Amino acid sequence: MTRKRIAALVGNPNAGKSALFNALTGARQKIANYPGVTVERKAGRLTLPSGEPLELIDLPGSYSFDAASPDEEVTRKVVHGEFEGEATPEVIVLVVDAANLEQHLVFAQEVLELGRPTVVALNMIDLAERDGLTLDPAALSAALGVPVIPTVAVRGRGLQELTAAIAEAETHAAEDAQWRGHVTLPERRLVAKHMARGATLSASARHTIENGIDRVLLNPWVGPVILFGLLFVIFQAVFAWATPFADALDGAVGAISGWVSGIMPEGFIRDFITEGVLAGVGSVVVFLPQIVILFFFILLMEASGYMARAAFLMDRLMAGVGLSGKSFIPLLSSFACAIPGIMAARSIPDPKDRLTTILVAPLMTCSARLPVYAVIIAAVIPETSVGPGIGLQGLVLFALYLAGIVGALVVALVLRNTLAKGAASGFIMEMPRYQLPRIKDLAIGLWQRAYVFLRRAGTIIFMVTIALWLLLSFPKAEPGESQLDASVAGMVADGLHPVLEPIGFNREMSLALIPAMAAREVAVSALATTYAVDAEDEDLAAEGVTDRIAALWSLPTALAFLAWFVFAPQCISTIAVARRETNGWKWPTFMVVYLFVLAYVFAGLTFWIATALGL
Ligand SMILES: Nc1nc2c(ncn2[C@@H]2O[C@H](COP(=O)(O)OP(=O)(O)OP(=O)(O)O)[C@@H](O)[C@H]2O)c(=O)[nH]1
Ligand SMILES: [Mg+2]
Numbered sequence: 043m044t045r046k047r048i049a050a051l052v053g054n055p056n057a058g059k060s061a062l063f064n065a066l067t068g069a070r071q072k073i074a075n076y077p078g079v080t081v082e083r084k085a086g087r088l089t090l091p092s093g094e095p096l097e098l099i100d101l102p103g104s105y106s107f108d109a110a111s112p113d114e115e116v117t118r119k120v121v122h123g124e125f126e127g128e129a130t131p132e133v134i135v136l137v138v139d140a141a142n143l144e145q146h147l148v149f150a151q152e153v154l155e156l157g158r159p160t161v162v163a164l165n166m167i168d169l170a171e172r173d174g175l176t177l178d179p180a181a182l183s184a185a186l187g188v189p190v191i192p193t194v195a196v197r198g199r200g201l202q203e204l205t206a207a208i209a210e211a212e213t214h215a216a217e218d219a220q221w222r223g224h225v226t227l228p229e230r231r232l233v234a235k236h237m238a239r240g241a242t243l244s245a246s247a248r249h250t251i252e253n254g255i256d257r258v259l260l261n262p263w264v265g266p267v268i269l270f271g272l273l274f275v276i277f278q279a280v281f282a283w284a285t286p287f288a289d290a291l292d293g294a295v296g297a298i299s300g301w302v303s304g305i306m307p308e309g310f311i312r313d314f315i316t317e318g319v320l321a322g323v324g325s326v327v328v329f330l331p332q333i334v335i336l337f338f339f340i341l342l343m344e345a346s347g348y349m350a351r352a353a354f355l356m357d358r359l360m361a362g363v364g365l366s367g368k369s370f371i372p373l374l375s376s377f378a379c380a381i382p383g384i385m386a387a388r389s390i391p392d393p394k395d396r397l398t399t400i401l402v403a404p405l406m407t408c409s410a411r412l413p414v415y416a417v418i419i420a421a422v423i424p425e426t427s428v429g430p431g432i433g434l435q436g437l438v439l440f441a442l443y444l445a446g447i448v449g450a451l452v453v454a455l456v457l458r459n460t461l462a463k464g465a466a467s468g469f470i471m472e473m474p475r476y477q478l479p480r481i482k483d484l485a486i487g488l489w490q491r492a493y494v495f496l497r498r499a500g501t502i503i504f505m506v507t508i509a510l511w512l513l514l515s516f517p518k519a520e521p522g523e524s525q526l527d528a529s530v531a532g533m534v535a536d537g538l539h540p541v542l543e544p545i546g547f548n549r550e551m552s553l554a555l556i557p558a559m560a561a562r563e564v565a566v567s568a569l570a571t572t573y574a575v576d577a578e579d580e581d582l583a584a585e586g587v588t589d590r591i592a593a594l595w596s597l598p599t600a601l602a603f604l605a606w607f608v609f610a611p612q613c614i615s616t617i618a619v620a621r622r623e624t625n626g627w628k629w630p631t632f633m634v635v636y637l638f639v640l641a642y643v644f645a646g647l648t649f650w651i652a653t654a655l656g657l
Pocket of ligand 2: 059060061072073079080101102103
């Protein structure tokens, strides 16, 4: 048996490599309309026309083999066969953006100089047409000395031809190796210019609309206002739009719980289902609508091309704290989850910039905090409006996100002047073209996020909540004694509570913090389960966690809890990823310590100030 052949997708960032990879292998790698989306190598399987399988590798985008950033380093290593545990790819699929040909042909020359069997995918032909360009693939093929296949990755156009060419390329290795290029960058640029011209049959300028939009969105005064307004709308929407759906889900969970109580005899199993599964896990699942709405906006920003504009707008602010717009995208990705955010920092060339970005990424409000914020806000912040269309709850949510952002900027400023000293590096990022998001991509993206959220609820959140429920349920309380007091969990809470009491935390909150280290949402399910187990009668047990918090917590206590969650490093996976990305325990340890200190101090300040103000 012969070894499976390998082909690698290589090209500039944002050329559509991952889109092609997905289309060819049926994978679901992340694609988005800004440079630097893929930061790791990913392998998939492609079946050639002969029926033979081929391993296709998706790689991070690169401007040159003189790797500047860790993600480009991966590309260089894989292509040169220096990547551990992987053979050198036989075929290179060079992906170039048809609408950006001149720019993409610079790196293309470097790739062709390797003299390997290469096939060029002239991708984004549709965008080139939109821009009024008519290209001549045959002319380009003649100039490059390798086959050129026009493709539209996102519509599946040209895939068969590309697959056939990949199969062919393997058998014509020697013939393809005729390219002998130029060595210096200015020379390559000149060659790229000539080749792009030679491959362009006609060009009519149709850039005006795009430039017009950018004149507004990138305007130094108007641009930030629009960005800020957009973020504001997002957090209003998270509350306003989600409410009917969240209420419906909440009602459904309550109804199921009532039904189970009705048909099942009293006892261990019934309590397990109602107090552990439904009250606990159910209290997290009801936040699905909020999560979906948040991701709807994030995906929209990613797909349209606005993300890179936002990075550009933020560059000046970021430079003020010693970072650059390059850090903005990893930080904004951390709104979803700090893990991909920290990994996205691989596209930052400067090691100290990158380290600082990794260390502050957990301060950005990840989506796992959303259920925690939402439950506390719903319980203690009145549902009033403070202006036309501006709800107080959405405003508080916005303020919490803002607190995380400001915290990250301040910490970055301190780090850049102490531990990770250095001047702000320049910011160069190409602006991707605007695209209308495709409904199908959006739907798949939302489905994936919803699935991730529900899978978390069904696995880690479920298991941790059940473990906590067991600890809460035993030993059984004597008559007249509260179940929380009697249980093992109660004893643990008693141990931790003295440390947290000065900053206004009650016993249930202290207890909830421990399992929440596994996943932040568990703070909600832990509180819900604690209150369900500890409820003295059926009526109390039927109340949701929001009502119980509203009844039992003072406003300063609730605000202190929110402040804690803005800063606390409540997530073990993030710590693990930080270890992997910084190659050691030193920086993750530092990260955990500084975040806990900030959490304690700010929760305390919030509690004391709120109490002093008589809230
Ligand atoms: N109109 C159009 N859009 C495309 C095409 N191929 C990809 N895109 C879009 O272009 C953007 C970039 O695609 P990706 O596949 O993420 O690009 P990439 O080369 O993997 O980028 P990096 O991972 O950052 O190096 C996404 O928004 C895609 O939806 C195409 O043929 N036509
Ligand atoms: Mg990619």
